[in-house]
Amino acid sequence: MGLVNSIFATVQFEILRVLTLRRLSVAVIMALFPPTMIFWLQAGGALASPGFIITLFCGMVCLLSLLLWSTSNVYAELEGKSWAFITSRPYGRWSILFGKFLVAFLVSFIISWIALSLCMLVTGDLDFNILNDGKEVPKMQVWLALSGLLFLASMVYAAIFSLLGVLIQRRAMAIAVVFFTVVEVVFAVIPAVVGKFAMSFHMFCLLTHWVGWVPPSAGQDEDANEILQDFLNVYGRQDAWVHLAVIFAMTLLSLSLAAYVICKREYITLEDSQV
Amino acid sequence: MIEFHNVTKLYKTVIGVNDISLKIEPGVYGLLGPNGSGKTTFINLVMGQLRPSMGHLSVFGMDPWQNDGLLNRIGLCPAIQAHYPFISGLKWVAYLTQLRGFSRKQSHQMAAESLAVVGMEYAMNRAMSSYSLGMRQRTVLAQSIAHKPELLILDEPFNGLDPKGRYEMTVFLKSWVKEGRSVILASHILHEVESLNPSLLLVSGGRLLASGSPQQVRSIIANCPNSVRVRCRQTAELAALVTGNFEIKSISINSEAEELEIESMNPLELLKLLPGLAMKNNLLISELRSSDDSLQNIFSMLMLIHRGGMRLPE
Incomplete structure (x- = not known):
């Protein structure tokens, strides 16, 4: 009970810290970036594939927010010299890890979900050209599916980046960017077992389960469906629950490892090492 | 209360504390040493935040290395100024008290009481960014005493305090000691700790150089x-x-x-x-x-x- 209480205390405290003009401005800018871009592209007649572009922009916003919030979980406390106050409490280390994970997850999901919802509003009656078994997927279903994916992405990447933040302090954000590029972008497109280590692969599979294929460009639905079939033939067809289970398992594994490391590790500040 | 047996702490090639052996019974202690002498390392070892590279130590009969059970028996007032814009002293102290496992309501009450003890009752609902250096120091002290620990460890508590603040801090520490609680006060200024009539531990270069009453140390x-x-x-x-x-x-x-x-x-x-x-x-x-x-x-x-x-x- 004490642990749960202290985790929620950290969530509450961190949210209080968010409520500064600077941090709120950053959040607003991030939430407004995708709809502004969509509006601008639409106005210029350059919005070829709205579903793909919206997914890309909202995913980027979600990722950026997670990088800002998760990777600095330990470093921000060491840098802000609040580490000594937190670690001299029985639940300090646990609550910093889980409290900050929850805040990063919630804030990133909320920002990216607002961005997604605004994008849907901005596109109005625009046809998304998303077909599933030859039928046009309703926009509401696309919105629900992408909301679900943003939720899962916020959760799993918040956990992975929290682990990186616990392991590496000084350049955790840069390492997280490299990690994402290598594992989540490069690995994900390799048609081999290694691709299944990428969470983006499982999310892509979920997207195909929920709404079918989001084509990279308009007017290529048939080609896109062919690409999808090839893709599924290479990777195998698994039920949605398998992908969901992998994503939840990865979240748990990352958090468990991070909890072990944060509790067992000596974090030495610059002041300490100068004796 | 605290026992060090040939404890050495190394930060790669830098020596934090060097082969310290001592036994501290409950009471008042002044940990004296120049800046960089190993006082903070000593405190971090006692708090279980650092693991000795050699030797072993015990606090209240237990190994302190990440022993969460010990932390509620100790209050730490680090030599660090807390600074949170838009967050009041009361909220900060209450939050830190909640991390000890107390409920929200209990923590608020304990935080308000400890802030009153250090004379911060009038400003506890104000944002910490509006506090003076002395007010912040008193708030830092409040977070260390809110749970009424058996042992209070203060690292340079007089830093940033004006003469009135120093006097008030001394009065508070005297009353704390009168209640039969133990105190370890780390400082680099002898006369600051002398007023509490502590047993002195003189450290430098990570070594315990001398110990005894202020009179004995003065005679040395x-x-x-x-x-x-x-x-x-x-x-x-x-x-x-x-x-x-x-x-x-x-x-x-x-x-x-x-x-x-x-x-x-x-x-x-x-x-x-x-x-x-x-x-x-x-x-x-x-x-x-x-x-x-x-x-x-x-x-x-x-x-x-x-x-x-x-x-x-x-």
Whole structure:
């Protein structure tokens, strides 16, 4: 009970810290970036594939927010010299890890979900050209599916980046960017077992389960469906629950490892090492 | 309460504490040492935030290394200023108390009580960014006492306090000690800790150089080779008197300032006997003081003695 209480205390405290003009401005800018871009592209007649572009922009916003919030979980406390106050409490280390994970997850999901919802509003009656078994997927279903994916992405990447933040302090954000590029972008497109280590692969599979294929460009639905079939033939067809289970398992594994490391590790500040 | 057995802490090639063995019973202790002497490492070892590289230690009979069960028996007031814009002192102290496992309601009450104890009741709902240095220091103290620990560890608690704040801090610590609680007060200024009449632990270069009551430590310091400055109109006559009667290393005369600087092997004897001798010889001394009275010099000398480079006079 004490642990749960202290985790929620950290969530509450961190949210209080968010409520500064600077941090709120950053959040607003991030939430407004995708709809502004969509509006601008639409106005210029350059919005070829709205579903793909919206997914890309909202995913980027979600990722950026997670990088800002998760990777600095330990470093921000060491840098802000609040580490000594937190670690001299029985639940300090646990609550910093889980409290900050929850805040990063919630804030990133909320920002990216607002961005997604605004994008849907901005596109109005625009046809998304998303077909599933030859039928046009309703926009509401696309919105629900992408909301679900943003939720899962916020959760799993918040956990992975929290682990990186616990392991590496000084350049955790840069390492997280490299990690994402290598594992989540490069690995994900390799048609081999290694691709299944990428969470983006499982999310892509979920997207195909929920709404079918989001084509990279308009007017290529048939080609896109062919690409999808090839893709599924290479990777195998698994039920949605398998992908969901992998994503939840990865979240748990990352958090468990991070909890072990944060509790067992000596974090030495610059002041300490100068004796 | 605390036992160190040949404890050494290394930060790669830097020595934090070096082969310290000591036993601390409940009471009041002053951990004295110049900046960078190993005080904070000592505290972090006691708090279980650092693991000894060699040796072992126990706090309340238990190994403190990441022993969460111990942390609620100790209150730590680090030498760090807390600074959170838009967050009040009450909210911050209550949050830190919640991390000890107390409920939200309990934590708020405990935080308000501890802030009242340190005289911050009037400002506890104000944002911490509006606090002065002294107010922040008192808020940091409040977070360490909110759960009424058995042992309170304070790292340079007088930093940033004005004379009134220092007085209030001393009054608070005296009342805390009166309640039968233990205190370890780390400082680099001797007279700050002396008012609590603690047992002193003198550390430098990561080593425990000396320990004892303030009187014992003062006598060690007084018996160390030291410089003595004497202000007297008849500097030449006084210099002759000193060289004829005391064992000295050097003497320098500043006629313009009417001052002698005497480097003595036994400054305590010099300080004791010189005024009487000067009076007998009709020499008027207007000022007599130790010139090397900074703690850094004392620690350098103790370090030299510790390494066998110098011996204390009998």
